[in-house]
Amino acid sequence: MAKVSTSKTFDVVIVGAGIIGLSVARQFLLGSNVSIAIIDSAEPCAGATGAGQGYIWRIHKDPESEKWALALRSQRLWEMLVESVMQQGKDPLIALGWKKTGSLLVGRTSEESDMLKKRLEKLSEAGVEALLLSNNELLLKESALGLGHEGSAAFLPDDFQIDARGTATFIQQFQAEGRYEEFFNEPVTNLIRSSSGEVEAVQTSKSIISCRKAVVVAAGCWSGSLTHNLVKNCNIELDLPIKPRKGHLLVIKNFKGFVLNHGLMELGYINHQSASTDQTLATDPQDISVSMAATMDMSGNLLLGSSRQFAGFQNEIDESIVNRMWERALEFFPLLRCHSLQDLRKDCEVRVGLRPYMASGKPAIGPVSGLPKLFLACGHEGEGLSLVSQPTNPIIFSIYSFMGSFITSLGTTLGTAEMIGDMVLEIH
Known part of the structure; x- marks a missing residue:
């Protein structure tokens, strides 16, 4: 393994720089004063986000599915983001x-x-x-x-539709006053835990990045294998069949x-x-x-x-x-x-x-039982854009009941980024 050259501490560490990871980062930075590190083994949108058509649609969705309310909330928040861009005197066609x-x-x-x-x-x-x-x-x-x-x-x-790559570039402009740092082209190699079992840090090929509040895994289809590898020595059974x-x-x-x-x-x-x-x-x-x-x-x-x-x-x-x-x-x-x-x-x-892909058709959003401070935001097959939710102003909702080791029931009007932000800030 390459020698670790950097050791830094942030409130929240996010693994994955696709549209989910970037939006979760933006949610924290707009809705709180926490500091954020975002890690990716490659560059932003190197996975599914950068290869999509950018649809944010309802016409092909099932109103009886558990994702319906989440999709409606997310669509509305995208519309609010567009309105915010226009209020800033920018053209959303060019910006997004x-x-x-x-x-x-x-x-x-x-x-x-x-x-x-x-x-x-x-x-x-x-x-x-x-x-x-x-x-x-x-x-x-x-x-x-x-x-x-x-x-x-x-x-x-x-x-409507957006350009996913352009939008990812736009939402990276967090204006976070020193509270945000990127660690790209740094594959995650290990989780570091305290003696009490809490996740303390993420180790990459170059750095040790410590967290005060949470580590959020939002690594798309790699989330399953990555998380299983990270917890294999923790005596934790995790069923994340992505x-x-x-x-x-x-x-x-x-x-x-x-x-x-x-x-x-x-x-x-x-x-x-x-x-x-x-x-x-x-x-x-x-x-x-x-x-x-x-x-x-x-x-x-x-x-x-x-x-x-x-x-x-x-x-x-x-x-x-x-x-x-x-x-x-x-x-x-x-x-x-x-x-x-x-x-x-x-x-x-x-x-x-x-x-x-998740066989259940529902993403995994929530904390990992037995590993305090580790959260998942993954499994949004082909729907990362339409289920992610972009905050325009701080919007904090009360926390809701967890089901099993992580949430897969989405009968609520929260978007993914809001859900993760809400859970982490309520717990800590």
Whole structure:
């Protein structure tokens, strides 16, 4: 092991610099006077955050799920952040890549149209008014779509998207008056505990970083293996079954002659998103789901997804999957047939990310039983942006009951960053 060269102390140490970790840091810095260290084995947004399309949607979410209230709260806080940016005289499109595109969940058959109607009924019962568009109505909004006469879509005009990488850069501007420090490209190697069992410090490849109040693990799909390695000598049993689920995103830069006005997703995306993992899926990288998701970002780039695959922690580009994603997009957008993916490849970027998958479909948020001062904020597969919550002003909520060794029931109107901030500050 490399010689430890630095020893520093902070109130809270956060492991992971994706959108969850950065937002938790921002929550503490805006809502309290605590000091923060944030650690990452690479750079900010090197994982799933930097490889996503930036959707902050409700149209594809289930109002009956335990994540629904959290998603609504998070969406509202993103809106409040946008309002705050505008009040500062800044353009949220430039600062955050924010676009109020609305969301379109599209179907191509009468059966899928019936499914969309049922989804709209559920949304309406939950107080969210979305519209069912016929194929003709849909073509007025998105002329590039070709769904056939049975085509239809559920439309939620208030949904929006952001640029995840740009937003991460923005929220790093904490203005924390010396209360914040970054330790990037420093893999965590160990937890240091006191004689009473409390977590005292995090050891990295270069530093020992002590904590007064808490260590928060927000390392995405690496949180499970990282936490298990950290507690293996602590006589603590921890069941944190996070698996990496690999995804590709095709970015066609400055794409001319093709316009999308909204964010779009095929109805089948929902089934692929919620597909359960078993031993076969978890070990067979050939079991791949591909569904259409498309939007255009602030720079006019066409973003095409998406794929889902259990392939361990390898994140190499698979050209066969990229080709399948392109072919899937052609089924929905006939105009793309005028272009060859091979010809476009010189202007393409392929992003690969590993989503932190939890079979329960619920993230792990809360303290680890038996390890005082250790907290988890992970397992938000593909939903880190829409479940994270960005504070605009200090918002402190009363603490709620913990369930098991960590929270997986989210029937509350707190966002992840608020929840962690609330728990740590209430306990300490």
